[in-house]
Amino acid sequence: MFSFLAHRQACRSKQQERQERIKGLPPVYHAPLTTADKDILAQPVSQVVANVQAGTLKASEVLVAYGKKALKAHAETNCLTEVMIEKAEEWAQSCNTQGPLAGMPISLKDTAAVAGFDASFGYSAYVGKPMEKDSAIVRLLRDAGAVPFVKTNIPITLLSLESKNDVFGTTTNVYSKDHTPGGSTGGEGALLAYGGSRLGIGTDVAGSVRAPAHWSGIYTIKASSFRFLKSGNPTSMPGQEGVPSVYSPMTRTLEDLETIWRAIVSMKPWEYDHACLAIPWREVSLAKEKPLRWGVLWDDGVIVPSPACRRALQEVVSVLEAHGNEVISIDPPSPYEGLKIASQILMADGGKVCTRPMRSGEWNDPGVEQALGMLRAPRFFKRLYAWYLRHIRGDEVYAGLVENWYEKSVPEYMALVSQREAYREQWFKFMSEQALDFVLTVPNALPAVPHGGMKQGWKACGYTFLFNILDYTAGVLPVTHVDRERDALPSTFKARNAIESGSYRMYDAGKMHGLPVGVQVVGKRLEEEKVLEGMKLIEGLLKKEGKAYVLFEASD
Incomplete structure (x- = not known):
């Protein structure tokens, strides 16, 4: 009883704090967007910087424009947790105006440690416990001139592709309030899609920056482990390194994605984070004597891509082929085997660590609840x-997933890590033998799912999770939107298994009409620069x- 009462009180106090921070901002933040604000918001990051x-624009002016837009995005989608704008005004006044991100506001996933602000990431037990110091990524961003706001x-x-908790509530998709923007970095997805930020930082352990990019219509490149800063930030599963979680940028445009990647690497992140590899930015040219070779994963053997997602993938394949690229269908080492290994490693502790902070009566994602129920x-x-x-x-x-879904002993865990390494070796040989430059596939079998969709769809993250266990660099760019007529599910469709059946209960091209649909571009480990160039090539050809x-353009 006391735990439940403490939970309710923490949620009320945090929501009241957020409301008061917004209400207490100077009147300029509550005023309509001016012509000058709109001009700032329309500029790519490189131009703002x-x-x-050059001194023709003040960081404080940029902050006002994005502060206004972010508050509008929050009013529409409930995307914000910590509103740091008041403090950001001080940071804007003293920011590095010659840095590679000079004066540019940047949004952060709630897990990012910013001194003086909570990083509760949805647990009421962590409310009112502000971080004592900035994490490595926050220190680098501020040194680069960026303004976290x-x-x-x-x-x-953090184990859901939706974004909901009792502390902050449910975040909605800018295209449809009935659908999720994705997770676990869904707040970023909604904010960036709305235009309330151009630069964001998220994390990914099974698709947590790529699903929001796919479902919200934005851009990201999931880094390989140790390429991007991570230390100093709290997490729901500290010590879980079997499937490494990585921090990665998310942006509104592809041009902005290149800008932030170059800016961060130019700051020598290995001098901020002990785990970061000392790899400077490498210029990559895709111009070769022979055509680029793209391998297409049309079906992971678990869930066939929906008509909308397959159409997006086919559009990319067609445009690549039309411009001289070599595109082949691939039959790689079993993605299903990768899913079995990765899921067991990720939840090897039986879900104990991620649920330990939860209080009596605290809501949990229905998909996570199912996973925990089966584990126990x-x-x-x-x-x-x-x-x-x-x-x-x-x-x-x-059946293969169910029978292996239990808490592991240390020897069993070590055996799984050994299986992971053997699986990575299989993919290494496959990529080499096939001489592939890239793998193309869907980020998820479905477009954005309805709220509560993880009850059916929590097992359906294989298209992203695969590249976490492989530790491959993987980017997502938006390609098209769902069309109710072209993307209707054929009446002859029959699900092959329970996972596919559960997912397709949510697929409705009519209700999903207009939702974004992306494509995933995958390179080998530590190929962030090459994946970026591949994404640029695709977007350029589509244009x-x-x-x-x-x-998405908001009507404000």
């Missing part, structure tokens, strides 16, 4: 259920063919 460096919403436990079920029951799935339902896919993606 150049103007601040807001933090954004996430799901409790008796082994005998799971074996019996797996037998039923395999021999009665003919569902080998789900050349008159198929440029149209960003």
Whole structure:
């Protein structure tokens, strides 16, 4: 009872604090956007930075424009957690006006440690416990001249592709209030899509920057481990390194994505974070004597991409082929085997660490609840259920996941890490033998799902999770939007397994009409520069063919 009361009180106090911080801002932040504000918001990051460096634009003016827009985005989507604008006014006055991000406001996932502000990431137990110092990424950003000004919403436990918790509430998609912007970095997805920020920082352990990019219509490149700063930030699963979580940038445009990647690497992040590899930015040219070779993963064997997502992938394939690229369908080492290994490693502790801070009565994502329920079920029951799935339902896919879904001992965990390394070796040989420059696939089988969709879709993250266990660099760019007529599900569709069946219960091209659809561009480990160039090539060719993606524009 006392735990529940403490939980409710913490949620009320945090929401009141957020409301008071917004209400207490100077009147200029509550005024309509001016012509000058709109001009600032329309400029790419590189232009804003150049103007601040030249002295023709003040960092405080940039902050006002983005502060206004961010508050509008929050009013529409409930995307903000920590509103740091009052403090950001001080930072803007003293920022490095000659840095590579001079005067540019930047939003941060709620996990980012900013001195003096909470990093509760949805746990009421962490409310009112501000961080004592900035994390490595925050220190670098401020040294580069950037101005952190807001933090954004996430799901409790950080293990969902939605963004909801009792502390801050539910974040909605800018295209449809009935659908999620993604997770776990969903607040960033909504804010960037709305235009309330151009630069954001998120994390990814199973798709947490790529799903929001796909579902909100923005851009990201998930870094390989140790390429991007990470230390000094709290997390829901401290010590979980079997499937490394990585921090990575998210942006409103591809041009801005290149700007922030170059800026951060130019600051020598390895001098801020002991774990960061000392790899300067490497210029990559895709011009070769022979055509680039792209391998397309059309189906991971678990969930076939929906008509909308397959169409987006086909559009990219067609435009690449039309301009002289070599594109082949691939049959790589089993993505399903990768999913089995990765899911067991990630939850090897039985979900104990990520749920330990939760108080009595605290809401949890329905998908995570299902996962925890199965983890805690008796082994005998799971074996019996797996037998039923395999021999009665003919569902080998789900049976293989169920029978291995239990808390692991240390020897079992070490065996899984060994399996992970063997799996990575298989992919290494495959990529080499096929001489692939890139892998192309969908970021998720579906466009943005309805709120509560993780009850059916929590097992459906294989297209992103695969490249976490491989530690490959993977980017996502928006390509098109759902079309209710072209993307309708054929009446002949029949799900192959329980996971696919659950996912397709949510697919409705009519209700999803207009939602963004992205494509995932994958390189090998530590190929961030090359993946960026691949994304630039695709976007350039789509524009050349008159198929440029149209960003969301709010009517304010």
